[in-house]
Amino acid sequence: MNLKDIHNVYFIGIGGIGMSALARYFRFLNKNVAGYDKTQTPLTNELIELGISIHFEDDISLITESFKTTYNSLIVYTPAVPEEHSELQYFKENNYEVKKRSEVLGIITEDTFCFAVAGTHGKTTTSSILAHLLKETNTPLTAFLGGISEDFNSNFVLEGTEFSVVEADEYDRSFLQLSPNVACVTSMDADHLDIYGTDKALQESFKDFINKIKPSGKLLVRNGLPLDGTTYGIEDDSDYVINNIKIEQGTYIFDLKTPEETISNVRFNKPGKHNLLNGLAAFAMAVQVVSQPYRLAEALSTFKGVKRRFSYQIKEKDFVFIDDYAHHPTEINAVYQAVTEMHPDKKVVAIFQPHLFSRTKDFIDGFATSLAKFDTVLLLDIYPAREEPIKGVNSSWLLEQIDNPNKKLIKKSELINEINKCRPEVLITMGAGDIGLEVNNIKNELAYAN
Structure with a gap:
């Protein structure tokens, strides 16, 4: 075509x-x-x-x-x-x-130098950082992003057509339509088992994706994944590695070691070790074509973020409100790590809307464990998206599994009243469903109250 x-x-x-x-x-x-x-x-x-x-x-x-x-x-x-x-x-x-969307994306990008970011977590943030780094180094790119970049205020970037940045989505094996020049795999946790059936089948699909990389291409892999490629990690033996991390006023400061050199005092403003890894992955991809490592490192410090990825809605001395797209236990754990690192010793109230009956069923134990870490958990009904209900799978069942005395199942209409009752120092909304549509109302009500 x-x-x-x-x-x-x-x-x-x-x-x-x-x-x-x-x-x-x-x-x-x-x-x-x-x-x-x-x-x-x-x-x-x-x-x-x-x-x-x-x-x-x-x-x-x-x-x-x-x-x-x-x-x-x-x-x-x-x-x-x-x-x-x-x-x-x-x-x-x-x-x-x-x-399908993925087929069209493959056709659009086949005549470009294609950067493809794969992984069960981190695709959107990594690809958004990569687009930002390429833009800051005047690289002519088109980017199709899975979220609204706060740098571009869009999920679509057109700064040229020579290079393309895309998310390589594992859902429905969509990423097998791509033939990237530089690819990255951020994570391979079990997910989309309604499609794959088993974790092993999911991992085999990632290997099929890697085989789609062009013969002269490059693969970046987070250290620890069962794949062969150039590795990246934090304080380990990776090819690209972040060392000597400090936090000053909510900003990470660190040394970035590449196979050729070490760049000192790099700054990055997005909280969480998972976001540090996303930034490092984007840097490692960009430096394959941009021969300005110090300029790329400098550009990391100006990345604003992606809407609904640890997005601060309110950030006052006595009250913080954060919104995040987290909808998998691994992602909830990453949010918990970030919030406790950046806001230690604060009372944290988490509002979570589960996404998909099948995902809730497949990862019930993981959800229960990750949610139990927060001081208080307010649980909404499962957002069905494309699915029909599964008998016995509902938020009441999930609530029973959460080992935390401060937990409650609530309706969206009760959100403001329940938040006020909890009197949180840090409030987090999480989920991939329509909870995102409630954020502005919560923000406006709480900003007025505070």
């Missing part, structure tokens, strides 16, 4: 973070872009402001008339859309060019 021959691009599930970045890309190319999503969100509103027509009912009659021609139209869908979706069925039955 030649994208130059495509005039109309229609997205089924256009409001997804990855889909919306692609929609922005095609809109920038002056393609006729439209789409469907089941929910109106700030992301869909932003797309509408760009002139993209979006409707929110699965109804063939609502498809824009210009998309009734097959010869110059591309239909893009996300695997989260059910196969029986009537619009998806219509396009397939009428012989349109229908492709």
Whole structure:
């Protein structure tokens, strides 16, 4: 398929973070872009402001008339859309060019020098840091990000077309559509077992992804993963390593050792050892093509962050409110490590919205252990996303497993009252569902109260 021959691009599930970045890309190319999503969100509103027509009912009659021609139209869908979706069925039955998001991403990036960030955790932050480093060193890049970068205020960056930055998503084996020049694997914890069945199958898929790297390409691997590549880590024997870490006023200061040299007094402002690793991975990827290691290290200090990745909403002396996308036990543990390191001896209240019935079922023990560490846990109902309920799998079951006397199952409508009752010194909201839509309301209410 030649994208130059495509005039109309229609997205089924256009409001997804990855889909919306692609929609922005095609809109920038002056393609006729439209789409469907089941929910109106700030992301869909932003797309509408760009002139993209979006409707929110699965109804063939609502498809824009210009998309009734097959010869110059591309239909893009996300695997989260059910196969029986009537619009998806219509396009397939009428012989349109229908492709998954990952296939289109692979086509767009195949003629670029492609950086691909893979891993069950850390993809979005690492790729956002990488895009920031490349931009700061005037590298012509296009980036498709899985979150809203606070540096670019977008999930799509267009500063040139020679290089591309993408997240290599393991869900539905999407990353096997890519052929990167430089790839990174940040983590391989068990996840998406509804797709893979077993942890071993997931790990085999990562190995398949590595085999997609171009023959002259480079693989960066977090030290400790069962993969062969150039390693990165913290205070270990990695090829790229961070040593001599200090914290001054919430900022990490450290030495960054590369295979060639050591750069002293590097600064990085995002809390948590996991974010230090993300920053190091992005540096190690960028330095493969940018021969300015000191400039890259300097650019680490100006990275602002990604929305919903340990994002400070309120940061006062007596009260802190942080929002995070964490939806896996490993990610919750990383948030706990970061918050206790940056705000020691503070009373921490965690509000968590579990994401997916299958993930809750598969990792019930891990969720219970990670959540029990917080001083108080407020649990919301499971956000189903693409799934139907699983009998016996609910937030009440998870609550029973959490070994913490200060725990409670609450409704979203009760959030403000329950937070006020707890009187936290540090409040954290976590989850990959619609809890993110509650953040501004919480922030406004608590800022006024404090």
